[in-house]
Amino acid sequence: MYKLELKDVTHVYGARTPFEKTALRSVNIGFETGLVTGLIGHTGSGKSTLVQMMNGLIRPTKGTVLLDGKDIWEKPKEIRSVRFRVGLVMQYPEYQLFDETVGKDIGFALRNKGCSEETIKEKVTEAAERVGLSPAMLSKSPFDLSGGQRRRAAIAGVLVMDPEVLVLDEPAAGLDPRGRAEILGYLYRYRETKGATVILVSHSMEDMAQYCDRVAVMRDGEVYADGTTDEIFSDPDRLLGAGMDVPEVMKVALELKKRGIALEGRLYTVEGVRDAVLRSLGKGGAV
Numbered sequence: 576m577y578k579l580e581l582k583d584v585t586h587v588y589g590a591r592t593p594f595e596k597t598a599l600r601s602v603n604i605g606f607e608t609g610l611v612t613g614l615i616g617h618t619g620s621g622k623s624t625l626v627q628m629m630n631g632l633i634r635p636t637k638g639t640v641l642l643d644g645k646d647i648w649e650k651p652k653e654i655r656s657v658r659f660r661v662g663l664v665m666q667y668p669e670y671q672l673f674d675e676t677v678g679k680d681i682g683f684a685l686r687n688k689g690c691s692e693e694t695i696k697e698k699v700t701e702a703a704e705r706v707g708l709s710p711a712m713l714s715k716s717p718f719d720l721s722g723g724q725r726r727r728a729a730i731a732g733v734l735v736m737d738p739e740v741l742v743l744d745e746p747a748a749g750l751d752p753r754g755r756a757e758i759l760g761y762l763y764r765y766r767e768t769k770g771a772t773v774i775l776v777s778h779s780m781e782d783m784a785q786y787c788d789r790v791a792v793m794r795d796g797e798v799y800a801d802g803t804t805d806e807i808f809s810d811p812d813r814l815l816g817a818g819m820d821v822p823e824v825m826k827v828a829l830e831l832k833k834r835g836i837a838l839e840g841r842l843y844t845v846e847g848v849r850d851a852v853l854r855s856l857g858k859g860g861a862v
């Protein structure tokens with residue numbers, strides 16, 4: 576059984592208005608416990624709509640969303656409990672910080688849930704640490720933080736709920752390469768320590784190649800391709816044909832292959848290409 580599954584999900588914005596827009600069309604996709612699944616696709620392909628369905632922020636026009644095999648909309652009044660189990664970090668979440676201090680902001684969901692101040696304090700400190708924010712930051716105003724720190728605080732505000740499923744909509748967008756690697760590294764560790772199921776939306780094929788066990792490619796409101804990372808990158812022509820990109824290092828490998836160099840293996844990561852080149856040169860595998 577999937578941890579989270581979307582069955583035959585369709586979503587129409589502004590139905591029966593001049594602005595009607597079908598954002599998702601009969602989407603079927605499942606997410607396995609403990610795996611990181613990447614969602615990639617052009618702007619407007621439906622990624623954000625899809626992820627907002629996962630925690631019940633958007634209700635599908637048609638179809639069902641199952642969490643541990645149970646329809647999350649079975650009892651609409653209980654949808655709030657789903658939001659604690661499926662943590663969603665929205666696109667540019669730092670704009671949603673509003674509380675007096677960073678600590679209060681991170682603890683907002685727990686306070687709402689009625690946790691004791693002692694539990695809140697403990698969990699907030701732990702969540703801040705998980706994203707590399709020092710305890711000294713917790714008493715500052717969110718507006719005194721840098722953009723990158725604000726992003727971390729917003730992510731901590733979701734991690735603080737210990738979600739079983741963590742859904743991230745472009746968590747590293749707009750950050751410099753070091754900030755990106757740090758944030759994605761923290762999230763990856765959250766998965767490792769909690770055994771959480773992670774869904775990562777990103778525009779970057781490099782992120783898909785580096786962090787994801789599985790990849791789903793969205794196109795015009797449909798799932799265009801869905802498989803293990805190996806499977807998805809084993810057919811680069813399919814990605815390129817659909818106007819998608821492949822990791823930069825894979826382009827180099829494909830160019831070398833075109834020039835007659837026999838390369839085999841995980842040609843979508845730097846290490847994979849390095850090993851393939853060494854094998855091809857007859858030096859035998861890893862350095």
Ligand SMILES: Nc1ncnc2c1ncn2[C@@H]1O[C@H](COP(=O)(O)OP(=O)(O)OP(=O)(O)O)[C@@H](O)[C@H]1O
Pocket residue numbers: 588589596597598616617618619620621622623624625
């Ligand atoms: N609130 C809304 N009202 C009307 N149409 C919307 C709304 N939100 C999204 N859409 C439309 O639905 C489609 C899917 O949008 P969505 O935001 O899910 O795509 P996306 O893949 O997340 O794009 P991006 O990569 O730009 O974040 C787009 O055509 C978009 O214009």
Ligand SMILES: [Mg+2]
Pocket residue numbers: 622623624666744
């Ligand atoms: Mg989006």
